[in-house]
Amino acid sequence: MNALGWLRSAGRRRPAGSAGSRRNVLPIWPALGIVVAVGWIAVTIDGGSFLTSSNLTNVLQRSVALGIVAVGQTVAILAGSLDLSVAYLISLSSLVAAETMDGRESMLVPAIAVTLALGAGVGLVNGLVITKLRVNAFIATLGTALILKGYLADNYSRPAGEVTERWESFGYTRMGPVPVSVFLFAGVALVVGFLLRRTRWGYHVYAVGGDEQVSALSGLRTHRVVIGAHVLCSVTAALTGLFLASRLGSGTPRVGTDGGYDLESIAAVVLGGTALVGGKGRVNGTVAAVLVLAVLDNVFNQLEVDPFLKQALRGVVIIAAVALYARRRLAARDEATAAPPVDAAGPVGPGTGAAGTPEVATA
Amino acid sequence: MPGAPLLEMRGITKAFLGSVVLSEVDLTCAAGEVHAVVGENGAGKSTLMKVLAGAYPPDAGEVLIDGEPRSFHHPVQAQAAGVAIIYQEFNLLPERTVAENVFVGREPARFGVVDRRRMEADTARLLDELGERSFSPRSRVGDLSVAQQQVVEVVKARSLDARILVMDEPTASLADEEASALLDLVRRLRDAGMAVLYISHRMPEVFAVADRVTVLKDGRRVATLAVADTTPPQLVAKMVGRELDGYVPPRAAPAELGEVRLRVRGGGNQALDGIDLEVRAGEIVGIGGLQGAGRTELARAIFGADPFTRGTVEVDGRVVRPRSPRDGIAAGLGFLTEDRKEEGLALAQSVKDNALLGLRSQGRRRTDTGSRTATVERLAEATELRARSLDQEVRYLSGGNQQKVVLAKWLALDPGVLLFDEPTRGIDVGAKAAIHELMRDLARSGKAIVMISSELPELIGMSDRIVVLREGRIAGELPGGATEHEVIALAAGSDPVGDGPAPGDGPEADG
Amino acid sequence: TDDSDDSGDDGGDEATGGEEAPDIQGGTESEFFDQAEMDAQLAMRDIEPEGPADKPWEQAIEPEYVDTSQYATPGPWKICFSNASVDNPWRQVGFKTMQAEVELHPEIADFVVLDAEAEDDKQISDLESLAGEGCNAIIVSPNTTATLTPAVEAACETGVPVIVFDRGVNTDCPVTFIKPIGGYAFGADAAEFLVEELDEGDKVLALRILPGVDVLETRFAGAQTIFEEAGIDLVGAEFTEGDPATTKSIVTDYIQREGGLDGIWMDAGATALAAIEAFEDEGLDVPPITGEDQQDFLQKWQEDGLTAVAPTYPTYQWRTPVIAAVKILSGEQVPAEWNLPQPKITEDTLEDYIQPDMPPLHYALCGCEDMPGFPERWQE
C-alpha cells in the first residue's frame, strides 16, 4: 500500500493553504472594520459624531430586524434553497403577535408561541412545496409570498393589535448602552451558528446544499433537511415580526415589505460570503454583512445623503463586495494551480445565477 | 472457491420505458470473492449494480443476501444491508472534509451534537488501515486528486462495514501505478472477507484481481467463468460476440511521417516548465506520467485553455498564441478532454447539437444544416455511436457512447492537430479498438496526434513516440513499443521499489 | 414606491372607536369608519377659517389656541424634521415647499432632515437619534399613525416642542397637530359630485391606490356611505397600486364586464389619466370622474371639457409646520389641532389652478407660487 502513498507523493500536491484560506477568517470582517473606519472619518470631517455610544447603539438597533431574518435566510441558502416570502411573513407575524397580545400581559407567552408556530407552519409549507411538489425554491417561495400578500391585503388595512407593556419595553430598553433586542439577534446568530457547525442536522444542511443527489445516496433524508431549513428560516422571520411589533407597539401589514427584508436578507447573506448555490458559507459572515449594511446606512444618514442616491449606492456596494469575493476566489484557485474539475465551477462562477434552485423540478 | 454465496441476484430484469436494459441476469458472489463484471458499453453493468444498490427497483427478479430475499427501494436500505457501491461518477462533497464525507449521514453524535474528534479519529484509523497517509481526515475533498478521492470512497465503504462492495470502473481515471495500488487494496478487502463486485473494461485488472468473471452483453448474462479457466481473448470474444484480431493498429512507418505540424519550444506556465515537443503529420505521440504529472495541463496549455506563459507554440510552422480554446480551435487544434461529463458534453442537449457545438462555436462557417446533419450522421457511423436518434439527449447514453459523441464533436471540426486526453477512458474493448483504428486513420490522413493515456498498454501500443512527464517537466522520451517498466521508471523518477507486478505485463495484455 | 398620494389623516378618528359600515363587494371592510368624525369633517367644510384668506396655509378652522411661552427661545434655531419618506410626487412637492419655507426664516440656522424611507422602524430610530441632536423643535410626519405614537411620545418627553403634521399620532403630547380637514371630507367631496351628476342605480367604479394607508381608507369610507345613501351602484373597488397600466386594464375590464360605466371615483389623482384613456381607447365618452389637483389631470380636464371634480389634499400644509415651529419658539400661541382649509377644484375654479409650465405631477395647491425659487425649484 505504501506504493500508493509513495506514488502519489510524486504527484503535485495542492497548497494546503488554499483550503485553509477558504475556511478561516471571512473577508467581510476586515471589510466591516474598513467601513467603520472610513465612515467614522467621513462623518467626523462632515462635523458629525460617529463613534458616540448613542450612535453606535442606533447602528446596532437598526441591524436587529434584518439581522435575525438574514441569519435564517443563511440556513435556507446553505441548504441550496432560498426564501422570498420572508417579507410578508414578517408583516403577518407582527400582526398576529400584536393581535394575540392585545395589550394583555397574560397573553404575552401565548402570543409569542402562536407567532413562532405561524412561522414554522409557513416554513413547513415552503419546504413541502419545494421537496414534495418539486417546485423550485424561487417560484415556490414567490408563490407563498403572493399568497401571504393577498391574505394581508384582504384582512388588514392598517396597523392592528397592541403589544403588551413588557413586550414593548423589550424593543426599547437597554442594558448599559446595548439595546436588549441586540441580544436577541446575537442569541439567534449563536444558536443557528451552533446548529449549523456542530450538530448533525447542520452537517446535513451543508451536505444537501453541497450536492443533493450525493447526500441522498449517502442516506440523508434530504427532504427533511430542506424542510427543516425552511422552517428555521421562517421562524426567524416570525421572530423579526415579533421584534418589530415590540418596536412599533402594534402589528402593521406593510412593515415587512417596507423594510424590503426579502431581497435585503438575501443580499446580506451573499455579502457575508455564503455561496448562492448552497453548501458553503457561515452565519458569522452574514452577521458581519448585516452590520456593514447598518453602518453604511447610518453613515449615509449622518451625511444626509439623498435617500434615492443612498439606495443606488447600496446597490453599488453589494455588487462591488461580491465582485471582490469572486476576485479572491479566483486568486485562491490560481494559487492552487489549475484546479481539478470539482473546483473549477467556482461557487460564484457563471451559472450560479440559478442559485437557490439546485434540484430543478424537471431534473 | 469460498462457500455459500453471500450475495445472490436472480433473474434481474430492468427496462427503461420499454427498452430492456437487463433481462434475467443471475449473479452470485461469495464472501472473500472478487467477482468481475465485464461487457461492452451499454451492456447494463452499471444498471445491474444500481439495481443491487437500490437506486433502481428491478422489474423482475430478486436479490438475496445470506440467502434472504431482500428488496431495496432506497440506496440507504442497501447500505444498511451491507451493500456499498462506488459509482462510476464520484459521490463525494467537494466542499466538505474527508471525515465529513466518510461519515455523512452517520455522524457520531451526542444529543445531536457531532463528535468531530471521534469522527476524525475513526477516519484516521480507517486511512491507516489502508496505509493512506497522503492526506488527512481534515483535508477538503475538493483538494484531493482523483486517486485520493477514490480512496476516500473506499474508506467510506469500509466505515459502513459493508460486506458487499461494488466498484464500477474504479480505475477508469487512475494511472496504472495507482490502479495497481488500488488492486492491492481490493485484494486486502477480499482477504478481509468482503464480497467485491468489480466492473472494469481493463482485462489485465480483471485477470489480476478477480476470482470469477461474469460477461454481460446487451443486458444478458453470456457467461460466468472462473478467471483461471479463461483468457482475455476468450472473454473479449464473449463480450463483443466476435474475435478481435491484433488489437492495436500498426504504428506509422518512418516513411509515413510528414512535416512537423505541432512544435512547442520552452513552453511553461505555473504548472509546466521547459516543455519542448514536436509532433509530425502522421505521428501519434503518447504522453505518459503519474496522476498530477501535468499531462492534462500540457494538453490544456497547447490548446489555450490554460495557456503557456513562456515559450512558443507553432502549428504548421505558424507561431500561434492560443489564449483560449477559441483561439486553439481557430489555430487548427482539437482537444478531447478526459472528463466527458464535466468538460465534454452538454448533457441535456441532443447528440446532434453536441456534435455540432464545435462547428457552431466557429460562427458563420459551413452553416447549411443539411450538410451538417450529414456530417453528424457520417461521424456517428465512423465512431459506431449507438443512440436512438440524433435527437436523443446525450445524458441517456451509456458512458462509452457519450465519449463517442465528444469524439464526433472534434472530428467535425477536422483540426490538423488533435490532443486526446484519455481517449478511451471507460470505453469497452470493441469501441476502444474502433477508436484506436480511427486515431491511426486520422494520423495516416496527415494529422498530428498527441495522446495522453494512463493505460500503459494503450500508451505503448498506440504511440510512435512516448514523452513522459514528471512534475510538470519532460522526464524523457521513449520509442514506441518501450516496456511498461521503462515508462514507470521515467514517470516515477526511479525504479519503483516494492511496486507489485505491474498489471497486464505482456504484449497482448489488453486483449 | 407605493401609494402615490400617501397623505394625511387625523388623530381624532384613531382615538374614538368606530362602528362598522356595511361592507361592499370589492371594498375592504371599513374598520376605519367613524360617523362622528365624518360628520365633524363634513361640517368643517362650511366653516369660515380664521386667518389671512390669501394664505390658506396660515388659516385654521375653529382653532383652540394653546400657550407656548415656555418654549420661547432666542434664535438662531436648529429645527429637526423626521420625514416618513419622499417616495411619491405629493411628498416631493410638499418637501420642496417646506424647504422653501425654511429659507423664508433667517432665524432658522440649521434644518436637519432624516428620511425614514417609509420604514416605521427606521423612523423610530430616527426620532431616537434626533432626541440627542439638541434640536430646538422637532417636526414629525409619521409614516404610520399607530406605530409612531410611542416614539413621538418619547420625543415629547425630551421637553423639545414636537410638531406633527400630515398623518396624526394617538397622543396629544405634540404642541400642535397640523392637517387639512381630512380623508372623509376628501372622499365625500368626490362622492357628492358623482351623486349630483348621476342617477340612482348608476354604475360607479372606485379606483384605489392600495389598502392599509389610513387616510386613503377614510377617503373610501367617506365615499362609500354617501354612495349608499344615494343608491349608487358601486360595481367595484379595485387597487391600482398607482400604476397606470394596471388602472387602464382594470377599467377596460369593467367596461367590458359591466357594458359601460357611469362614473369613476378615485381616492387619488395619480392614475386619473389612465382611467380616462381606457374610455377613449374603447371609443366611449368619459363619464363623470373625480381626480385630484395634479396638473396633468387638470389640463386634461380643461382640454377635453370633462365632467369632473378635484378634491385636494393641499401640499401647502408642508409650509405650516415650519411656521408653527417659528411661532412656538417665539412663544406665540398656536392651535392645538391646526385644521387647514381643504378646497376642492370645480368647473368654475379650474381656470385658476392651471399652470401650463409646471410638471404634469405638480400639485396645484402647493401654495408656493410666491416663494423663493419658484417655479424652477418645483420644475427641475
Place this chain on the structure above:
Amino acid sequence: MSTTTVDVPEAGAEAGEVVPVPSAGRRVWAALGRTAPVFAVLAVLLVWISIENPNFTDPPVFLSFLKRAAPLAVLAAGQYLVIVAGEFDLSVGSLVTVTVVVAAEVLADHPDGTVRAMATVLALGAVVGLANGLITTRLRVPSFITTLGMLLILEGAVDYWTDGAPKGALSEDFRALGRGGIDDVPWLEQLPWSVVVLAAVAVAAVLLMRSDFGKRLIAVGDNDRAAALSGVSVARTRTIAFVLSGLAAALAGILLGGFAGVSAQVGDGLEFEAITAVVLGGVVLGGGRGSVVAAVAGALTLEALFTLLNLLGLAAALQDAVEGLIIIAAVAFAAFRLRPDR
C-alpha cells in the same frame, strides 16, 4: 450538474444503428411534449374567460387582450434568453420604469423627438444589459446579485434624477406603439402595433434560438465548461443574452409607456412576473432546457389569469393569493407532467 439520471426513465438507447432525424412533425410533437402544460393552462384560461365574457372572442376584444399582454410577453422573451443561459435578470422591472421616465424626460426637451427618445431608451437598455453581462461574466458576480444590485441602482438613480416625480409626458407619436394600431383592418377593425411588435419579437426569438447563437446559448446554460472547451466564448454569449434582455426591457417599457403613459410605478414587480412567466412556460431555472415559445405562452397565461380574476370580480386583495396558488400549482404540475424528451 443538478440533473439526475436516476429515476428518469427512458426508452432503449440501444436501438442499434442511428435512426435518421425524426420528421419535423415529430419534433413539433416532442416540443409540445416538453411544453404542453402551459398551452393547456392557457387554453383553459382563455376558454373560461370567454365564458365569463362572451364577447372576448370577437377580434377587437381579444386583440386588446394581446395588446395588454404584449409588454410582459416581450419581457418574458428577453428573460428566457438569460435564464436558458443559466442566469437571472432581476433588473428588468426597474429598467422598464427607467425607460418610461427617461423617454418622458427626452420628450420634454424635444417634444417631437420620438425616434430620438426610442433610440435613447433602447440604447440605455442595451447598456444596462451590457453592464449586467460584464459584471456577471467578467467579475464573476452571481447574476442574482448583479441584477439585484442593478435594480437598486436603477430605481435609486432614476428617482434621484427626477426627484421621484417623472417630468414631461410621452408624445402621442411615442405612445402610438403601445396605444395605437393599424386602423380599418378588415374584420380585426384595428390591429394594435403592440401585437405586431409582439409577433415580431416572438418570431425573432424563435429564429434566434434556431440559429448557431441560440444553440451556443443553450449549450452554455447546460454546461458552460464543455461549451468553453468547444470554443464557445461563454462570457460573450451570456453577455449578449443580458444585452438582449435589456433591449427587451426597454422595448417593453416603450410599449407600457405607450399603453398607459408616464409613471414611476410602471415597472414595479415586472421582473418577478417575467421570471414567473418563463418558468410557467416550463423553462428550467438553471439553464439548458426549455423553449422560448413556451416562455412567451407563459406570459400570455399569466396575463390571462389576471384578466380572468378581474372578470370573476374576485376581491381585489385575493387576486394575489390566487395568482400565487396557480403559479405553484402550474409549476408543480409541470414538475410531474414534464418528462424531458429524448
